[in-house]
Amino acid sequence: EIVMTQSPATLSVSPGERATLSCRASQSVSSNLAWYQQKSGQTPRLLIYGASTRATGIPARFTGSGSGTEFTLTISSLQSEDFAVYYCQQYNDWPPAYTFGQGTKLEIK
């Protein structure tokens, strides 16, 4: 099973600043990586797939990058609605054994 490790566990950033979240895979997942945002009490929302493609309706301030084992989600100029928990997910395994990272909580500094 591919293990996904996110860092940091908690990130404190001021509104208007940039946030950089990391996700590492225990083995290469190529570009088969997605990012999700989950606000408190809500359903997860797809942000990025294919490591760098924004999902429909996702603002341009969300940028995904990386391939292989190292991935980054960058949120430029944080808005109040961006404070949430972010999960990465690999979908490289076939037959499927998809795994999520443990999440990074992005909180207001």
Add this chain to the structure above:
Amino acid sequence: QVQLVQSGAEVRKPGASVKVSCKASGYTFTSYHIHWVRQAPGQGLEWMGVINPGTLNTKYAQNYQGRVTMTKDTSTDTVYMDLNSLRSEDTAMYYCCRNKHYFDYWGQGTLVTVSS
């Protein structure tokens, strides 16, 4: 518009089973896989398995092999997730979500509580 609507909250005793439904609308039911993902209180997301409504093929996460069954009813565009031998650690929100690999639409979640 695409919607996945799940059945309501359930309470079960340890050792019992639960069946959660997920009704799809707004797209061709047989064209997209449906996955099940669960989230224990205060915890992260865990993938449980997937069903292909077009072929009936299923694949379950190793942690759930032998305890979970995913089925579908094409006449009602509904997928079901059946989990048996419930224990307290199965208390969680259960989500169905769509697509082959990454999950673009999610159901609203079904809270399953396992308590004696």
